[in-house]
Amino acid sequence: KAGVTQTPRYLIKTRGQQVTLSCSPISGHRSVSWYQQTPGQGLQFLFEYFSETQRNKGNFPGRFSGRQFSNSRSEMNVSTLELGDSALYLCASSLVAEGQFFGPGTRLTVL
Amino acid sequence: AQSVSQHNHHVILSEAASLELGCNYSYGGTVNLFWYVQYPGQHLQLLLKYFSGDPLVKGIKGFEAEFIKSKFAFNLRKPSVQWSDTAEYFCAVKSGAGSYQLTFGKGTKLSVIP
Numbered sequence: 001k002a003g004v005t006q007t008p009r010y011l012i013k014t015r016g017q018q019v020t021l022s023c024s025p026i027s028g029h030r031s032v033s034w035y036q037q038t039p040g041q042g043l044q045f046l047f048e049y050f051s052e053t054q055r056n057k058g059n060f061p062g063r064f065s066g067r068q069f070s071n072s073r074s075e076m077n078v079s080t081l082e083l084g085d086s087a088l089y090l091c092a093s094s095l096v097a098e099g100q101f102f103g104p105g106t107r108l109t110v111l
Numbered sequence: 112a113q114s115v116s117q118h119n120h121h122v123i124l125s126e127a128a129s130l131e132l133g134c135n136y137s138y139g140g141t142v143n144l145f146w147y148v149q150y151p152g153q154h155l156q157l158l159l160k161y162f163s164g165d166p167l168v169k170g171i172k173g174f175e176a177e178f179i180k181s182k183f184a185f186n187l188r189k190p191s192v193q194w195s196d197t198a199e200y201f202c203a204v205k206s207g208a209g210s211y212q213l214t215f216g217k218g219t220k221l222s223v224i225p
Contacts, residue, residue: 031211033211033212033213035213035215042215042216042217042218043201043203043213043215043218044215045212045213045214048210048211048212050210050211055209055210055211056210056211056212058212090154090155092155092213094211098160099143099145099157099160100145100157100211100213101157102147102154102155102156103154104153104154105154
């Protein structure tokens, strides 16, 4: 089975812009979660989608949003980018009793 | 809110030394527990998981972990480390049923000296 894929792998944006990141889960996985990884805060949960519905949300501002499509692919959007949004954004997909499997991430740099 | 603490920020070992990394979590109810590894330049990989049953679980690459319910602990062990085990190790907890949200520890960087 192919793993979780994320595109693009690297992005450079400037403050105030918006960005959309994409994630394709492992075939058959209906749950997709997003995490932000930074050196200071570590790995922090953003949100989880299951069957096109947001099932849970972490403690991030409303500028961070996401959605899931009927084929389980997911997108994450960050509007009005700030310098502090520079991070590695990780997508993970899962089946109930298997654990989460992570993609390689999208490295976002905000200038 | 759930929290996870990993005891060591950076561990340096010589090859063939034994490894034990500690992890404690705060949630008192039913939990699922995980250890992930992130090799330099690679993505997070699942090392092992505990859902229920035998508190001693075996994972990939010779790693094992012990769930100690009374101490809210899930400690990672390997009898003999190799240079290739140099990586960052993350403990993670999923609490409750339903939504798949992991709470991660801050990570422990392991450096193995040949």
